Amino acid sequence: MASFLLAGKVVPFTEDELGMRGLFSKLSTLCLGDDALVAARQMAVSRQTPDHLGATIVEGGVHFSIYSRAADGVDLCLFDPAEPSEETGRVRMTRDDDDVWHAFVPGLTAGAIYGYRARGPWSPTQGKWFNPHKLLLDPYAKALLGEPIWQETYHNVTEKSVRDFHDSGPGALKSVVISDEFDWEGDALPAVPWQDTVIYELHVKGMTMQHPDVPPDKRGTYAGLADPAIITYLKSIGVTSVQLLPVHQHLDDGFLLAKDLTNYWGYNTIGFFAPHSEYAATRDPQAQVAEFKTMVRDLHKAGIEVILDVVYNHTAEGDENGPMLFLRGLDNASYYLLNNENKVVNYTGCGNTLNVASPAALRLVMDSLRYWVQEMHVDGFRFDLGATMGRRGEIFDIGCSFFQGLAQDPVLRRVKMIAEPWDLGPNGYQVGGFPKPWHELNGRFRDNVRCFWKGDEGRMADFAKRLCGSQDIYGPGGRPPSASVNFLTSHDGFTLRDLWSYNNKHNEANGEENRDGDSHNNGWNCGIEGDTRDAITLSLRRRLARSCLATLFLSQGVPFLTMGDERWRTQRGNNNGYCQDNPISWMDWATNRESTRMLEFVKQLARFRQLHPVLRRAKFFDGRVNPYTGRPDIAWLCREGLTMSREVWHAAETRFIAAVLDSSQGTKRDKAAPILLLFNSSPEDIDFPMPEGAWTLVFDTSREPCFPRESDTSKTYEESFASASRSVACLVLKLT
Known part of the structure; x- marks a missing residue:
């Protein structure tokens, strides 16, 4: 025996009456009026069971599926798209062996508005909060409709362990049946490699x-x-x-x-x-x-x-x-x-x-x-x-x-x-x-x-x-x-x-x-x-x-x-x-x-x-020397231009460090210039002795603007570079 609610009445019907003709005949006998009869033609329960939960548009209508292991019953509630506060019908859902509740409504299409009411024990001490007076959203809904009014719809009661008999249906948010059809115009994912990714967080x-x-x-x-x-x-x-x-x-x-x-x-x-x-x-x-x-x-x-x-x-x-x-x-x-x-x-x-x-x-x-x-x-x-x-x-x-x-x-x-x-x-x-x-x-x-x-x-x-x-x-x-x-x-x-x-x-x-x-x-x-x-x-x-x-x-x-x-x-x-x-x-x-x-x-x-x-390596630095350049993939220097010692690394007062990055990719033909990075978080300027060679400035964060004009890029630094306090400087070796 199954049933649905129409015009305020719960209408039971048997397996033999599941066909539209039998259901229509039974409702005619009840004399519910022309509007009710039209609505009745659009409701029936079917054994169709899509693989996924939610509202699924299928041939001839919409199949609804929702999971609840603890509920004694679940009702699908349908609402008037022109007046979403008006409930137009309620279908009693059937349960399968996987605790999924199902209902099929013939004639429904994209744009249909719905919600659920679940029946079962009200026992907060046992973690059970079933209350059919509350309209529930479909967790799988692909769109929602409405702007809930808190005081009227989701208002608080003095004692939450007491069941609230206020019907939330008229003002509650509703779920909407959505079609997945869309012209993607051959859309392809950019598939940006991780090492090339730059993320921008926005609202x-x-x-x-x-x-x-x-x-x-x-x-x-x-x-x-x-x-x-x-x-x-x-x-x-x-x-x-x-x-x-x-x-x-x-x-x-x-x-x-x-x-x-x-x-x-x-x-x-x-x-x-x-x-x-x-x-x-x-x-x-x-x-x-x-x-x-x-x-x-x-x-x-x-x-x-x-x-x-x-x-x-x-x-x-x-x-x-x-x-x-x-x-x-x-x-x-x-x-x-x-x-x-x-x-x-x-x-x-x-x-x-x-x-x-x-x-x-x-x-x-x-x-x-x-x-x-x-x-x-x-x-x-x-x-x-x-x-x-x-x-x-x-x-x-x-x-x-x-x-x-x-x-x-x-x-x-x-x-x-x-x-x-x-x-x-x-x-x-x-x-x-x-x-x-x-x-x-x-x-x-x-x-x-x-x-x-x-x-x-x-x-x-x-x-x-x-x-x-x-x-x-x-x-x-x-x-x-x-x-x-x-x-x-x-x-x-x-x-x-x-x-x-x-x-x-x-x-x-x-x-x-x-x-x-x-x-x-x-x-x-x-x-x-x-x-x-x-x-x-x-x-x-x-x-x-x-x-x-x-x-x-x-x-x-x-x-x-x-x-x-x-x-x-x-x-x-x-x-x-x-x-x-x-x-x-x-x-x-x-x-x-x-x-x-x-x-x-x-x-x-x-x-x-x-x-x-x-700067976008797929592997970590390991300090190995490149046989084609004679340089390690990274070298660390202290403010005196010497290799960093363990003592300097961990000294409380150390606030300057230089790093020389070997830019080559490890091949004989690769002649990429190494990069020198200077990080100075101290409150004082530091005169840093340059590694061997002539270095040109890429940018210096102590300057405004930081990147030099083209007319200044020919200047080289061979003896020393003035690393300003709280700044980063980046230089590249000028290759001959």
Whole structure:
């Protein structure tokens, strides 16, 4: 016996009545009216079972599949596309042996609106939160519709352990049936080799909101990011890959909305398959998906990869006091990591932790990743709090099912995988702990480079290791230098300009009394906190920023640049702009002397790196002598021009080092000139005795502009070079 609800009535029907003619006849007998009869023709349950979950358009209609092991029943709810608050029908789903619930609705097409209601025990102490009064999103929905009203839809009750009988259906977000059809015009992935990759982290909305050449109706959207003005800009600064802050559909937190703020960064996922609707120029869900695909296609045409910052470690449902949105109401224990009291474990700092070790959650994540690669054509992923993905309870395990699944998956093993290698759980700092072929955001690069340029004592050895690709971190696991994604800043923290303008965070605008955000930033205000007109202080700040950027592009590994650092962007000391959807966080496209010079410097740095393979090695330096040049692949010199000794390496006062890189590729015909790099983080100038030969200057971060004019490039340095305080200088040997 099966049934569905129509016009407020539950209508049962037998196996013999599953045919449309029998169902139509039975409904006619009930005299539900013409409108109900038309709707009835469109509903029936079938034994069709597609291999994948979600809403699948098949011949004759749409098949719906959803997983829940613990539910006693699941109802598919259909809504009027013209009036999404109106529920037009409810289908009682059938369960198969794999705990997947199915329903087939004839006549439905793309654009149909739906949700689920799950029935089962209400027992929070047992981790069971079934409440059919709450409309649930499809975890596999490819687009979502609506703007939830928190107070009316996801309002809190005094005691969360008591079932709430408020019907969330009318105002809740809805799932939308989407067609995958799209003309990719022969799209091909750029497939940029790791050693040639330059990553640029940006926010889809923030990147274009203030761009004068992007049409107003496209600003802040996927279409805006694909605008020729943006693509031309990205190419000009040497970007090969854009990393987008979360574009999965997310929910604004109720506590932020109460303060007239929003979750701007988007680390609050409710749709692992759906592009965030706010970033689309259109309101039509099907067109939103197409707009995202068009953006990817146009970026690919320019040779730019698209990497998504994905949040699979937690969801917007938060802890037990959060809203009932999807996974909690479908099967709480199958999707979330629970403790001995059946409460969600919070290893993420966001209220809950997705239990990727469970079959249901693992399948959800893997299916989502494959969808974004196969249907949306993205090139890779950056995993927020990636250590969570490798957990089996409290244990981080490189042999876990998620890592093993990715390694053997024929679709996913060919795309870029980047971990943010930490979370807030036990043993959560896992820099260097991920297995091949993972690449990682190298937090030790960020910290060591900042401390070196701040002038901290005893940092030289660590600085040199980071410059050489962090072999001490990645070498033991057999991973190459490109495993290290080197970053100085990211969306989370100070901008590069603010790093050298503030000793303390200034997050008052976030409404949390400056308690939020990291208080340990390894920056320095150069003697004055915040804005100043002091010319000496401003000059020093720019020099430190340029020295950091030079270190980034001269280091082995993958350079990671944060949106706006190349244009001297400031957030006025706010190092946690997650809720600032305004000019504080948006890209500043204003042009002035400082921004122009910083931008030109970054362009030239990227160009220099691209021209010199020695800066993009596939293997670590090993000190071996090249028989054709007589030089080792790298040689380290102290301020006196002598080979670095162990004592000098580890002396607290050592703040200068020189490196000579052998640029040849190890063949007799290769006559590439060696490169000399001078790093001086001390507060004093150093007169460095030059190695044998005549050397020409490529750039010096103590100068403005840093790269010499063509008329000055003929000057050579043979005896000595004045290495200015807190600067990087790069020279090449003039070959005869």
